[in-house]
Amino acid sequence: MIRTAVLFAAVAALLGASAAYALGPIDLTTAGTTYTSLVDGTVWTNENLIQSSGTGVLDPFLRYQANGSEQGMNTDVKNPPYDTKASIFTHSLTFGDLLLVNKDGQDYYVFTLDINEPNGDSAFLTINELRIHTVDASAGGGLADENAVIAAAGHVENYDLDQTSDQQVYMDYRVSNTGSGESDVDFYIPAHFFAGADASDFIYMVINSGDAGVGTGFESADGFEEVRAVVGPNTTIPVPEPGTIALFGMGLIGLAAARRKN
Ligand SMILES: [Ca+2]
Ligand SMILES: [Ca+2]
Ligand SMILES: [Ca+2]
Ligand SMILES: [Ca+2]
Numbered sequence: 001m002i003r004t005a006v007l008f009a010a011v012a013a014l015l016g017a018s019a020a021y022a023l024g025p026i027d028l029t030t031a032g033t034t035y036t037s038l039v040d041g042t043v044w045t046n047e048n049l050i051q052s053s054g055t056g057v058l059d060p061f062l063r064y065q066a067n068g069s070e071q072g073m074n075t076d077v078k079n080p081p082y083d084t085k086a087s088i089f090t091h092s093l094t095f096g097d098l099l100l101v102n103k104d105g106q107d108y109y110v111f112t113l114d115i116n117e118p119n120g121d122s123a124f125l126t127i128n129e130l131r132i133h134t135v136d137a138s139a140g141g142g143l144a145d146e147n148a149v150i151a152a153a154g155h156v157e158n159y160d161l162d163q164t165s166d167q168q169v170y171m172d173y174r175v176s177n178t179g180s181g182e183s184d185v186d187f188y189i190p191a192h193f194f195a196g197a198d199a200s201d202f203i204y205m206v207i208n209s210g211d212a213g214v215g216t217g218f219e220s221a222d223g224f225e226e227v228r229a230v231v232g233p234n235t236t237i238p239v240p241e242p243g244t245i246a247l248f249g250m251g252l253i254g255l256a257a258a259r260r261k262n
Contacts (some may be wrong), residue, residue, distance in 0.1 A: 028185055029124065029172040039164045043108070043188035046176045050112050050230060051183055058112060058183075058228040059097065060089040062205055065224035069128070069210040072225070073149075074203075076142035085224055092141025095134055096199030099230045100191060107191035110230040111205075112183040116223030117173035124217040125225070127169035129208035130161040132189070137200035149204045159193045170214065183228070 026035050026044050034045040050058060064072025066083035073084055076092045084090055098109045117123050135143070136154030143149050150157075161167050169185070176184045205227060210220030 026167060026169045029170050029175065031175040037167065039167055040159075040161075041106075041190045042159075042161075043103070044169060045186050045188075046171075046184065049176060049183040049186055050110070057099070057230055059093070059231045060226050060228045061091055061093045062207070062227040063087050063089050063224045064207065064209075065220070066210075067221055068212065068219050069208065070220045070225070071129075071206065071208040072227075073146060073206045074227070075144070076140075077144050081145040089226060093203045093205075093229060094137075094141075094199065095194065095197045095201045095203055097229060097231050098203070101188065101230065103188065108188035109191060109194060110186060110188050112186045112228045112230070113171075114182060114226045114228070115171055115173055115184045115209075116225065117220070118222045119174060122217045122219075122221050123173040124215070125171045125173065125209055125220055126211045126214055126218050127161070127171070127207060127209055128211045129206070130159070131157060131206045132159040132193075133157050133204045133206075134194070134197050134201040135204065137198070137202065139202065141202045143202075143204065146204070146206050154201065156197070158197065159189055168211065168214070170218070 026037060027033070028035065028044060028046045032047045034043065034047060036043045062072050062074040063085040064070050064083045065085055071082040071084075072090075073081055074090055074093060075081070075084070078086070080086055080090055101108050101110050113127075115125050117125050131146070133146075133149050134154070134156050135149060135152040139152035139154065143152060149155060161169075171185055173184065176182070207225075207227060209225060210218065212219040
């Protein structure tokens with residue numbers, strides 16, 4: 001952790017006035033924003049969004065909704081946990097379903113989030129927590145909750161938004177589109193987080209949104225949120241270009257990875 005802190009301090013010094021941005025929330029409340037996390041290399045974007053219309057490459061697999069804060073987990077269980085909505089659009093997913101996407105020489109698995117919030121002051125929404133687990137095929141796709149997932153055969157926690165430090169994502173329903181059914185934010189998770197996963201493994205995503213403490217309007221309201229996976233194999237999708245700070249962040253990750261090997 002000390003080494004990480006030293007690295008971040010070095011980055012902050014080099015970035016000067018941009019230091020607060022570099023270490024702050026993943027703020028997608030302005031249209032045309034692509035942000036690569038300095039912490040874990042995940043790319044978050046609200047531009048060139050992947051939409052389900054016409055392409056048919058998106059598989060909706062998780063709907064969740066509650067007023068205030070809300071949490072969902074995809075599963076085939078009849079009465080899903082938390083604020084997950086039972087629907088044909090909430091279901092199990094296998095690792096083999098996901099499409100590997102190459103962007104600028106990096107491999108990613110890609111998901112998209114369609115949020116549904118009111119227009120006006122309540123249009124904002126957060127992602128507070130995001131965890132992705134895999135379990136062995138023998139554990140099945142109908143586990144009851146995250147504790148059951150963690151206890152299941154072959155469990156691996158592949159990705160945690162807050163693994164290294166507490167990250168938050170800020171979104172605004174109004175910036176990307178005005179419609180239900182249209183994506184608002186795409187996120188590209190580096191493929192290395194899934195190293196060793198088998199195609200038959202089940203993927204469980206746990207996502208939590210709506211932190212009222214962030215500011216007025218960031219709590220959840222109105223309709224459900226829906227997560228979709230980019231599934232293969234035959235498609236082309238638009239790929240956003242990362243900004244300068246984002247590229248620098250990737251260098252930092254490479255440096256951190258190199259240090260871990262020492
Ligand atoms: Ca939407
Ligand atoms: Ca809101
Ligand atoms: Ca967080
Ligand atoms: Ca909502």
